[in-house]
Amino acid sequence: MEIQGQLALVTGGARRVGRILTLALARAGVNVAVHYGHSAEAAQETVALARDMGVQAQAFQADLTQPEAPARLLEDVRQAMGLPRILVNSAAVFLPGRVRDTTLDNWERHMALNLRAPFLLIQAFARAVGQGPGKVVNIADWRAVYPGRHHLAYTISKAGLLTLTQMAAHELAPHIQVNALALGAVLPPPGKDEAYLERLVERTPGRRPVHPEEIARALLFLLENDAVTGEVLFVDAGAHLVHG
Numbered sequence: 463m464e465i466q467g468q469l470a471l472v473t474g475g476a477r478r479v480g481r482i483l484t485l486a487l488a489r490a491g492v493n494v495a496v497h498y499g500h501s502a503e504a505a506q507e508t509v510a511l512a513r514d515m516g517v518q519a520q521a522f523q524a525d526l527t528q529p530e531a532p533a534r535l536l537e538d539v540r541q542a543m544g545l546p547r548i549l550v551n552s553a554a555v556f557l558p559g560r561v562r563d564t565t566l567d568n569w570e571r572h573m574a575l576n577l578r579a580p581f582l583l584i585q586a587f588a589r590a591v592g593q594g595p596g597k598v599v600n601i602a603d604w605r606a607v608y609p610g611r612h613h614l615a616y617t618i619s620k621a622g623l624l625t626l627t628q629m630a631a632h633e634l635a636p637h638i639q640v641n642a643l644a645l646g647a648v649l650p651p652p653g654k655d656e657a658y659l660e661r662l663v664e665r666t667p668g669r670r671p672v673h674p675e676e677i678a679r680a681l682l683f684l685l686e687n688d689a690v691t692g693e694v695l696f697v698d699a700g701a702h703l704v705h706g
């Protein structure tokens with residue numbers, strides 16, 4: 463699919479990794495629907511940055527933990543900007559928790575935002591796009607295939623997202639390609655600094671964080687190759703090979 467001139471919906475697209483993805487698309491000439499939850503100001507900044515790159519951009523608010531929100535979000539975008547041919551599921555929550563101390567609330571939040579919302583968005587997207595063409599990229603994490611002990615619900619939600627990627631790719635072919643980007647450490651979690659990030663990546667083969675332009679190139683690779691579907695592309699400097 464020629465992506466230039468198409469419209470993409472990026473969930474959590476206003477800030478941090480989501481903004482990197484949004485601006486990668488804008489740089490490639492893709493119009494962007496920038497979804498946000500709470501970050502209205504960041505969303506407007508991202509919209510302005512995208513417009514400066516010469517594409518159409520608009521912000522859309524939705525609390526994607528609510529079951530009816532994903533389908534409504536897609537409909538809002540459709541009415542305001544037209545039918546998106548690209549869906550990027552990036553919004554997620556990342557909270558600590560082990561088997562012994564994960565609360566029900568912790569579990570439910572991860573499943574609702576990280577797994578159910580992408581499922582409902584893909585379902586609504588598939589119905590809207592019909593015979594295609596269409597592209598979905600789910601933003602996952604190396605932890606999905608190399609689970610440790612510290613982020614139980616997060617890791618399980620991302621593992622589920624990889625299975626969803628493969629099942630949706632199978633069912634929605636040949637009209638819609640569905641892939642995942644499994645990222646390594648890109649940005650330190652809120653409240654942590656670059657030194658934290660450097661320590662985090664010390665044990666990875668690459669011994670370095672992932673750079674924004676590397677995510678951008680990987681995203682465009684997945685979107686521009688119609689033969690690639692059901693793929694999980696690790697952009698993590700090898701973290702999934704050694705971490706535990």
Ligand SMILES: NC(=O)c1ccc[n+]([C@@H]2O[C@H](COP(=O)([O-])OP(=O)(O)OC[C@H]3O[C@@H](n4cnc5c(N)ncnc54)[C@H](OP(=O)(O)O)[C@@H]3O)[C@@H](O)[C@H]2O)c1
Binds near residue numbers: 476502
């Ligand atoms: N940061 C990394 O190094 C890293 C590493 C591996 C994988 N990833 C993956 O990359 C993606 C983005 O990571 P990040 O670090 O940028 O995430 P983040 O800083 O934790 O931001 C979370 C995003 O999710 C949105 N969000 C949170 N609660 C929401 C809700 N109830 N409804 C709708 N949206 C909601 C936020 O939007 P608002 O602020 O507008 O509410 C925000 O855009 C995630 O899928 C994450 O798993 C990131």
